[in-house]
Amino acid sequence: RKEVEQDPGPFNVPEGATVAFNCTYSNSASQSFFWYRQDCRKEPKLLMSVYSSGNEDGRFTAQLNRASQYISLLIRDSKLSDSATYLCVVNPYSSASKIIFGSGTRLSIRP
């Protein structure tokens, strides 16, 4: 099993739809989690941190399920501008060299 796994997609959904994707991790000792978005040929940009109690930022909701070892990202009322690749990041909190970026999930919003 990979240390961090994401469905590569692509997810192709209509504008206004709700879309969700997960990221599973194998190290149960992992302590901090993030979602980044990366546009084509651009750098990754922090979208949001993921807190144990779950957190929301506008149309975006991130959740952590420690028992099943996954984090999720929910996007409501999707916009064309949400089209990007979404990377999950897992930090096992033992060393910076252990920070792991998922390979990303491609999301395409169609008009």
Place this chain on the structure above:
Amino acid sequence: NAGVTQTPKFQVLKTGQSMTLQCAQDMNHNSMYWYRQDPGMGLRLIYYSASEGTTDKGEVPNGYNVSRLNKREFSLRLESAAPSQTSVYFCASSHDSLNQPQHFGDGTRLSIL
């Protein structure tokens, strides 16, 4: 409000040539990182510096060296470039190395012929 600045943005090298990729951050971050990103491979950590004066190997350090020149600057050197090092290189920084998100520069696209 520059954040993380990388130079150059594009570079083409011949096999065997050397070059240094520069990275500077103005956020007073302690930790800095170098990644490479290849299609289908995701981001892979080359080297990182948890704090000024320290550097450590990441997942794919072979063929690279780094220097943490001061708190702001972290350079990546290819001593003898190989075609396998063709990639997009990202520098990142964070307040600390364990629990804070990283902020990325806009990348260097490097091609080795």
